Amino acid sequence: MPDEIVTNLAQLIATKILKQPRRVIKPDEALISSGLIDSFNLVDVGLLVEDTYGVRIDDAELNADTFDTLDQLAEIIRSRM
Amino acid sequence: MPTIAHILRDHYQSHSEQAALVMLHAGSEDRPVSYRALLDGANAYACTYAAAGIRPGEVAVLILQHSFELVCAFYGAVLAGVIPSIMPFLTEKLLPERYRSDLAALVSVTRPAAVVTYPEFENEVQAALKDPSAAAARIEAAGLEIPKESPVRAVIVSDKVQAPSAPDFAALPGLKRDPSDIVLLQHSSGTTGLQKGVALSHQAVLNQLAAYSGALHLTPDDVIVSWLPLYHDMGLIAGFLMPILLGVRLVIMSPFEWVRAPARLLQAVSRYHGTLSWLPNFAYNFCAAKIRERDLEGLDLSSWRSISNCSEPMRYESHVAFFQRFSRLGLRYEALHTCYAMAENVFAVTQGGVDAPVTVDEIDREAMQVERVARPADGSAGPTIKMLSAGRPVSNTQCKVVDDKGEEVPERTIGEIALRSDCMLTGYYHRPDATAKAFSDGWYLTGDYGYMADGEVYVAGRKKDMIIVGGKNVYPLDLELLAMEAPGVHAGRVSAFGVFNDEAGTEDVVIVAEVDTEDSEEREGIARAIEAAVNRGSAIRLRDCYIVSPPWIVKTSSGKTARLANKEKYLKEIGG
Numbered sequence: 001m002p003d004e005i006v007t008n009l010a011q012l013i014a015t016k017i018l019k020q021p022r023r024v025i026k027p028d029e030a031l032i033s034s035g036l037i038d039s040f041n042l043v044d045v046g047l048l049v050e051d052t053y054g055v056r057i058d059d060a061e062l063n064a065d066t067f068d069t070l071d072q073l074a075e076i077i078r079s080r081m
Numbered sequence: 082m083p084t085i086a087h088i089l090r091d092h093y094q095s096h097s098e099q100a101a102l103v104m105l106h107a108g109s110e111d112r113p114v115s116y117r118a119l120l121d122g123a124n125a126y127a128c129t130y131a132a133a134g135i136r137p138g139e140v141a142v143l144i145l146q147h148s149f150e151l152v153c154a155f156y157g158a159v160l161a162g163v164i165p166s167i168m169p170f171l172t173e174k175l176l177p178e179r180y181r182s183d184l185a186a187l188v189s190v191t192r193p194a195a196v197v198t199y200p201e202f203e204n205e206v207q208a209a210l211k212d213p214s215a216a217a218a219r220i221e222a223a224g225l226e227i228p229k230e231s232p233v234r235a236v237i238v239s240d241k242v243q244a245p246s247a248p249d250f251a252a253l254p255g256l257k258r259d260p261s262d263i264v265l266l267q268h269s270s271g272t273t274g275l276q277k278g279v280a281l282s283h284q285a286v287l288n289q290l291a292a293y294s295g296a297l298h299l300t301p302d303d304v305i306v307s308w309l310p311l312y313h314d315m316g317l318i319a320g321f322l323m324p325i326l327l328g329v330r331l332v333i334m335s336p337f338e339w340v341r342a343p344a345r346l347l348q349a350v351s352r353y354h355g356t357l358s359w360l361p362n363f364a365y366n367f368c369a370a371k372i373r374e375r376d377l378e379g380l381d382l383s384s385w386r387s388i389s390n391c392s393e394p395m396r397y398e399s400h401v402a403f404f405q406r407f408s409r410l411g412l413r414y415e416a417l418h419t420c421y422a423m424a425e426n427v428f429a430v431t432q433g434g435v436d437a438p439v440t441v442d443e444i445d446r447e448a449m450q451v452e453r454v455a456r457p458a459d460g461s462a463g464p465t466i467k468m469l470s471a472g473r474p475v476s477n478t479q480c481k482v483v484d485d486k487g488e489e490v491p492e493r494t495i496g497e498i499a500l501r502s503d504c505m506l507t508g509y510y511h512r513p514d515a516t517a518k519a520f521s522d523g524w525y526l527t528g529d530y531g532y533m534a535d536g537e538v539y540v541a542g543r544k545k546d547m548i549i550v551g552g553k554n555v556y557p558l559d560l561e562l563l564a565m566e567a568p569g570v571h572a573g574r575v576s577a578f579g580v581f582n583d584e585a586g587t588e589d590v591v592i593v594a595e596v597d598t599e600d601s602e603e604r605e606g607i608a609r610a611i612e613a614a615v616n617r618g619s620a621i622r623l624r625d626c627y628i629v630s631p632p633w634i635v636k637t638s639s640g641k642t643a644r645l646a647n648k649e650k651y652l653k654e655i656g657g
Contacts, residue, residue, distance in 0.1 A: 019624070035616040039340045040551060043371045046341075059342035060107050 003027065005053075005074040012048055013070075017041050027071045032064040049073070055080040084283040085264055086159055086255035088326050089123075092116045093248065101325050104149060105334040105349055107342070114149070119156065119325075121245035122149065126157025127253060128243045130195065133235035137162030137254040139194035140266060140510075141237075142187065144202060146170045147335035150239045151311060154197045159264060162254035166191060166266035166278060167312040170202075178618075183276075184209040186216035190225060190511055191266065191278050192232040200238050207236060218562075224514070260284040266510055267314055267424040278510035279314075279424040289427035289504035290323050292475040296432040297357065297387060299329060304384075306332045306355035308339035308346055313552075315392050318428035319359045343368050344376035347407070354384040359420065361392045361552030365399035366586030369406040383411030387435060390469070391420040393549040394540065397441055397467040399586040414438075421471035421540055425525055426478065427504045431538045433472020440470035440537055453495040455532045455539065470537040478502035480538050482531065487521045495541050498531045499524040546644045548579030551587050555579075555621060557644055560592060563618040567610035569596050569603070574634055575611075578648040580624065589624030590615075593647055595634050604628045627651060 006027045014023040017037060031037045037045060042062040049057050055077045067073045092101070097117035104112045135141060141163050145151040151167070158165035168187065188196075188210065198206050210231045220227050250256055258264075260283045268276040293299075305324040309316025316336075324331035332353045339345055346368070349355060390400065400417045408414070418434030433439045446464040448456040458465040474480050481489050482496040490496045501524050508516040519526055531540040548555040557577040564575045574595040579588035592615065596607055608626040616622055635646040 018622075034613075035620055035622065038616075038620065038622050039337070040367070042341050043343065047371065047373070059338070062341045 003071075003074055005077055006070045008052070009070050009073060012052065013037070013045070016048060017044050025070060027074075028069050030064075030068050031070070031073075032068050045073075049077060053077050053081060083260050084256065084258050084262075085286065085322075085326065086162075086253065086258065089116075089120060089156065089160065090248070090250045090256065092328065093120045093250075096328075099328070100330060102152070102331040102333055103353065104152075105332065105338075105345070107338045107345075112149075114152075118245070119152065120160075120248055122153035123156035123160055124248040124253075125243045125245045126154050126197075127160040127248065127255070128246070129237055129241075130158065130161040130163050131254075132243070133195060133237060135161065135163050135195045135235060137258065138164065138262065140164045140166055140191055141195040141197055142191065142193045143167045144170055144184075144196060144198040144206065145239065146199075147311065147333075147337065150199075150242075153242075154239075155265075155311070160248060160253045160255040162258050162262075163195070164263050164266055164280075166193065166268070167317065168268070169310065169312045181205065181209040181212070182216045182219070185212060185214075186219050187268070187276055187278075188231065188233060189216065189220055189228050190276070192228065192511065194233065195235045195237055196233055197237045197239065200240050203236060203238050210236070258283065260287070261507075263507055263510075265317075267317060268312065277512055277515055280507045280510045281424075281427055282507050285504045285506070286318075286322065286427050288477065288502075289318070289429065289475075290326060292477050292502075292504065293319075293429045293432070294323065294327055296429070296475045297435060299323075299327065299357075301328055303356045304330045304332060304353050305357045306346065306349050306353060307358060308334045308336050309359060310336045313392070314422060314424040314428050315359050315361070315552075319389075319391075319422075342376075344372045347372070347377065347380055347382060347410070350382055350385050351380040351410075356384055357387045357389075358385070359389045359391050361587075362390055362395050362399050363393065363551045363585055363587035365390065365403040366584065369399075369402040370584075372406075377407075377410060380410050382407060383413070385412060385416050387418050388416050389418040389420040389432070389434075391422050392552045393587060394542070395419055395469045395471070396586055397469050398583070400439075400469070402586075419469050419471050421498075421529075421538055423527065425506045425519070425527075426500060426502055427506075429475050430478055430480065430500055430502075431472045431474050433470050433537065435472075439472070440535075442468040442470060442534060442539060444468055449495065449541065455493040455495060455534065455541075468539045468541070470534075471540055472538065473536055474500070474502075474538070478504070480533065481524070482533055483521075483524075483526070487524075487526075493532050493534050495530055495532045498527045498529045498538065498540065500527060501525060546578065548577070548588050548590055550579070550590060550621060555590065555619070560590065560615055560619060560621065563615045564592050564594060564611045566614040566618075567594075567607055569598065569607050570594050570611060573636070574631070576634055576644055576647040578644045578651075580648065580652070582624070590621050591625045591627060591648070591651060592623055593627045593629060593634065593651055595629050595631050597631070599630065625655075627655075 010025040015021045046057045100113040101116045101119045143154045155165045263280045264283045266278040307320030309320045421431040422428045443458045445456045480500045530542040560577040561575045577592045582589045611626050635643045
């Protein structure tokens with residue numbers, strides 16, 4: 001069953017952060033450790049998650065150790081909704 | 082005071098309990114560090130360098146994160162008469178191979194006697210030292226020789242350093258140095274490119290601090306607040322050396338933490354009644370756009386008397402965005418200042434806004450781009466540019482604008498900015514060729530294009546093809562070499578350039594690659610491969626990877642890719 005949050009995040013990140021609307025981000029693709037989302041965009045991830053899901057990600061959590069894939073990020077979001 | 086070590090001694094002996102700096106760290110209490118704690122900690126490193134056989138006048142490369150260890154390793158070197166050189170720490174983005182290559186390049190030119198790093202990074206450093214060929218291509222391209230043996234005699238690991246202890250100033254070699262001796266090396270070219278080490282003497286640094294603190298009307302009641310990295314001149318001089326040496330309180334945080342929570346800067350200014358800060362242009366846009374209202378609640382920015390825009394081209398619109406967002410918190414428009422600076426002059430060349438508001442010179446865009454003249458807009462229909470003045474040269478620094486032959490040009494004619502002062506570099510370390518090339522008739526050629534009007538300096542464009550991303554200098558050639566790691570991408574058929582991003586207030590990087598395949602899926606694959614290679618090797622994320630069919634890439638008469646011409650062609654094709 002396709003994970004709605006993952007799909008939505010993939011779209012939002014591709015469009016708003018990567019500015020590449022056609023870019024398909026795989027659910028288990030490394031986002032931070034690969035540099036796809038660079039340090040200047042980490043704050044954008046936090047803002048995007050809060051604006052879309054009302055879930056707060058602390059700035060100390062904006063790193064690959066906390067989440068590095070859409071799956072992991074979706075998990076955090078779900079647990080805080 | 083003959084040298085910086087003497088100044089440190091003086092602080093220790095006069096007011097050791099005074100806070101030299103306050104270190105802010107997310108998730109912990111703010112940590113004030115007294116001069117005693119600072120110099121006892123520095124002395125631990127000074128003793129460690131000596132025990133490792135590192136001699137005065139030798140170089141120690143510091144590869145440490147923004148931390149108390151870095152602060153101590155730096156001042157410890159100064160106390161020991163050793164020359165510190167701070168290198169950016171490996172981030173998760175950079176491929177270890179690429180970082181290894183950077184380090185190997187640095188080691189072969191700078192020839193340090195020691196490298197200081199964390200235990201976790203020791204293996205990485207050792208690997209780079211054992212393999213000088215990792216940077217062979219770059220070194221040879223610069224016309225230099227690869228050393229046969231590693232010059233590094235000691236890799237000092239931060240958890241094996243001696244315990245802090247009171248410095249024996251009478252015995253420390255740092256106090257026996259001459260003011261004309263080199264005190265530190267700064268690498269002015271960011272994270273890519275064969276870095277040139279700017280060697281600065283004690284006297285040059287002290288002259289700059291005297292001139293610059295004068296231009297800022299700095300007093301002991303000032304508070305400098307900074308998140309800037311210490312491997313770059315702005316952070317190292319304005320946000321580290323100047324306050325600590327002049328006894329002005331410094332509140333410092335890591336760039337790593339600031340970028341994840343930009344409100345931290347404003348919160349610190351409010352909490353500590355910060356009076357001065359320095360920011361690269363993109364940070365104005367970044368703060369204005371990315372800080373939440375709730376993180377600004379209760380903040381008072383009225384103490385902030387000087388925020389100097391520096392290190393990349395300054396945009397009027399960025400100041401406006403910043404002011405509009407934060408004025409209701411007490412930020413005054415008059416606090417928005419400008420600065421033109423470079424490591425070769427220790428730091429500040431000019432400063433604007435302190436004694437009078439920053440001049441905004443509205444000029445005709447066509448005249449600037451085509452005639453290379455800064456003609457004041459006359460109210461007619463043509464598009465204009467609002468140029469921010471970088472202000473007047475600081476005392477004992479002179480600027481002029483010259484043409485290709487080194488002849489001075491008239492006011493408002495755009496040419497290369499040249500300068501001379503009493504705070505110039507001793508030279509590019511071990512690069513007498515580069516040093517000689519940089520000077521013309523006693524004047525240092527900055528490679529920046531600009532003009533002067535009414536005694537004020539305006540910087541029109543950055544060094545030739547250099548791309549400045551988020552305040553960092555990025556060499557197009559390095560990115561092109563990385564792009565060539567992708568299959569189907571060949572030398573001479575790829576071009577990298579910067580395109581200004583209005584929203585971000587800084588440049589984005591675009592790469593154009595000429596490929597042979599017509600297949601759209603293959604082309605998409607090549608674009609992805611280029612993006613990945615560039616990102617792995619330089620930590621730069623491309624704004625666009627534009628795949629084209631031959632013939633497309635514009636070349637110069639000598640066969641080199643003409644980046645500006647390629648940029649113009651690209652912008653035309655995408656309709657920009």
